[in-house]
Amino acid sequence: MTSKLSIVLLESDNSAKNDIAAALKTIDTNVGKLSVADNFQEGIRIIQACEPQIVLLEVKEVDQGVKETAFLVSRFPQATVIVTATEKNPDWILRLIRAGAGEYLTKPIVAAELVAAIHKVTRLHAQNSEPASNRGTVITVYNPSGGMGTTTTAVNLAASLADQGEKTVLVDLNLCNGDVTTFLDLSPRYTLSSVTTRQGHVDASFLKSVIVQHSSGMHVLCGPMELGEAAGIQPQQLREIIAVLRSIFTYTIIDSGGQLSSCNLATMESSDRILFVTLLNLPALKNTQRYLAAMSREGLGSDRVKLVVNRYISKDEIKVADAEKVLNTKAYLTVPNAYLDVKTSINKGVPLAGCAPRSAVTKAIENLARQLIQETKGGR
Numbered sequence: 001m002t003s004k005l006s007i008v009l010l011e012s013d014n015s016a017k018n019d020i021a022a023a024l025k026t027i028d029t030n031v032g033k034l035s036v037a038d039n040f041q042e043g044i045r046i047i048q049a050c051e052p053q054i055v056l057l058e059v060k061e062v063d064q065g066v067k068e069t070a071f072l073v074s075r076f077p078q079a080t081v082i083v084t085a086t087e088k089n090p091d092w093i094l095r096l097i098r099a100g101a102g103e104y105l106t107k108p109i110v111a112a113e114l115v116a117a118i119h120k121v122t123r124l125h126a127q128n129s130e131p132a133s134n135r136g137t138v139i140t141v142y143n144p145s146g147g148m149g150t151t152t153t154a155v156n157l158a159a160s161l162a163d164q165g166e167k168t169v170l171v172d173l174n175l176c177n178g179d180v181t182t183f184l185d186l187s188p189r190y191t192l193s194s195v196t197t198r199q200g201h202v203d204a205s206f207l208k209s210v211i212v213q214h215s216s217g218m219h220v221l222c223g224p225m226e227l228g229e230a231a232g233i234q235p236q237q238l239r240e241i242i243a244v245l246r247s248i249f250t251y252t253i254i255d256s257g258g259q260l261s262s263c264n265l266a267t268m269e270s271s272d273r274i275l276f277v278t279l280l281n282l283p284a285l286k287n288t289q290r291y292l293a294a295m296s297r298e299g300l301g302s303d304r305v306k307l308v309v310n311r312y313i314s315k316d317e318i319k320v321a322d323a324e325k326v327l328n329t330k331a332y333l334t335v336p337n338a339y340l341d342v343k344t345s346i347n348k349g350v351p352l353a354g355c356a357p358r359s360a361v362t363k364a365i366e367n368l369a370r371q372l373i374q375e376t377k378g379g380r
Contacts, residue, residue, distance in 0.1 A: 004032030005122065006052040008079075010043040011036065013058070016084065016107060020056060023111035027118055040068055047072070052079055054121055057101075059085040062092045066099040073100030073236045074262075080121045084109060098232045120203075135246045137376045140173075140254040140271040141308075142264070143278060144291055149310040150277045151179045152342055153335070153365070154255035157275075159351035160369035162217035167250045169211060172223030173238065173267055174257040175230035181222050185349025188212055188222040193229040195221070196237040204248050207241070216351050219249070235266035242270040251372075260294055268295070272376070274305045275332070280318040289327055306332035313337050333368050336360040 007024065011017050017036060024034060035050055037043035047055060055072055059065030065083065072081050080102040085092060093104045103117040141154040151174070158170035172180035172192070181188065190210035195202055211219045221241075224230045245252045256267055268274055274295075278288040288307075295305055307327065309320055312334040320331050341359040345352045352362040 005054060005118070006032055006050055007034050007054045007056065008043060008047050008050065008052045009034060009036045009056045010040060011056065011058045011084070012038050013107075016058070016109060019109045019111070020084075020114065023109065023114045024118070026111065027115055047076055047079065051076070054118065055079045055081050057081055057083050059083050059087075059092075059096065062087070062089075062095055065092075066095050069096055069099040069101050073234065077236060077239070082114075082117055082121075098234065100234050100236050136167075136249045136252055137273070137372075138242055138246060138252045138254065138271045139273045139275065139372065140256050140268055141275045141277060142256045142268070143276060143288075144257060144259055145284075145287060146177055146257065148277045148279060148284065149335070149342075150174070150257055151183055151255050152346075152361075153275065153277055153308060153310065154253050155180060155183045156345075156352050156362070156365040157369060157372075158218045158251070158253040159214075159216040159353060160366050161251050161253070161373070163353060164366075164369055164373065166369075166373065167219075167248075168217075169219040169221060169245055169249045169252050170214075171221045171241075171245070171252060171254045173254050173263070175223060175233060175263065176227060177257055178223030178255065180220065180255055183346055183349065184214055184216075184220065184351075186212065186214070186220065186222060188220075191222045191224050191229075192233070192241075193224040193226075195241055196233050202240050202244055204244055207244055207248065216354065221245075233263060235262045238263055238266050239270055242267065260291070260298070265298060268298075268300055268304075271304070273372075274300060275308045276305055277308045277310050278323075279311055280309060280313075280316050280320070280323055282318070285318070285323055285326055292327060292329065302329055305329075308332060309334045311335065311337040311339075333364065333371075335364045 009020060021034060035046045037046050057068060069081050081100060082103040083096050083101040084105050084107055086107045088106050096104055105113055141150050143150045158168050161168040172178040194210050211221050213219050254267060256264055258264060278284050307329050309331050320334060324330055338359050338361045341356040341361055345355050348355050352359055356362055
């Protein structure tokens with residue numbers, strides 16, 4: 001790592017301060033400045049001033065610790081929070097990790113454990129700062145509502161990219177209504193929940209161990225099976241996972257849906273391109289208009305957000321040109337309506353290319369994959 005880590009220690013116990021400072025001195029030259037605060041409010045002022053990569057947070061009471069951890073993660077996303085506490089209670093560990101802590105260390109601090117945690121953070125920051133030419137492309141396929149064809153588009157785009165020789169992973173981040181396992185007839189042993197419980201420990205080797213390879217050639221990271229697991233997933237966890245996926249795959253295709261929540265926004269902010277899938281009917285276009293405006297306010301403008309018109313029929317009352325005028329944006333792609341082909345693909349649990357290679361939808365998605373490769377290959 002070329003740049004030194006900046007660390008802020010929030011700790012009231014002088015003995016713990018000395019143990020941590022001594023341990024950090026053993027990490028060669030990776031640690032630059034260590035700033036120390038006796039309490040949380042003082043720590044916030046220091047964090048704002050020096051923008052550290054790591055915050056070591058003392059937790060004496062779990063409820064307060066959860067609040068402080070969640071605040072730090074949301075307010076200072078560049079920093080990894082490492083919690084220190086005397087309690088070895090599994091409930092404490094689970095709650096604080098779910099709040100966003102990257103690591104949980106018990107006191108008295110063991111130097112080797114602290115050093116190992118710092119090294120893991122170092123590797124993750126190195127991955128995040130990797131030059132764009134060495135990083136893969138992340139594409140999110142999105143519509144807040146179901147039934148628009150986002151999963152169909154995402155699944156078949158990933159399959160087409162893989163078929164064209166690109167190392168591709170499909171990630172199901174439609175956390176409450178994910179259908180990727182159904183579309184691909186998968187019964188995964190591991191899912192996204194297997195990854196998010198290891199925040200701060202996610203690296204390429206671990207991710208490869210939980211991702212499955214589909215017979216089509218693409219890799220798949222399936223979404224959580226239980227709604228309770230989905231509810232516990234935090235934005236910083238998704239940022240971390242996406243950053244590692246970039247380092248492994250040429251293309252990461254994300255199937256996403258639901259409201260513009262913190263998790264969806266984190267996913268989109270981590271994406272190079274967002275394909276917004278819509279239909280040519282009034283309710284769909286009205287909702288698309290609202291969401292494109294909301295996304296623009298979040299800094300997700302037309303440079304990243306591209307409009308995909310699905311189930312297109314040339315004789316429809318509403319034309320593509322009408323939609324473009326209403327939405328004030330050009331259609332990036334139109335996908336023809338081929339309901340029977342798509343239904344057969346879903347029911348068989350295989351991508352369209354495997355059961356309907358001559359379908360107009362198959363051809364449209366293949367053209368989309370070629371277009372994306374042409375547009376992005378210069379940035380890799």
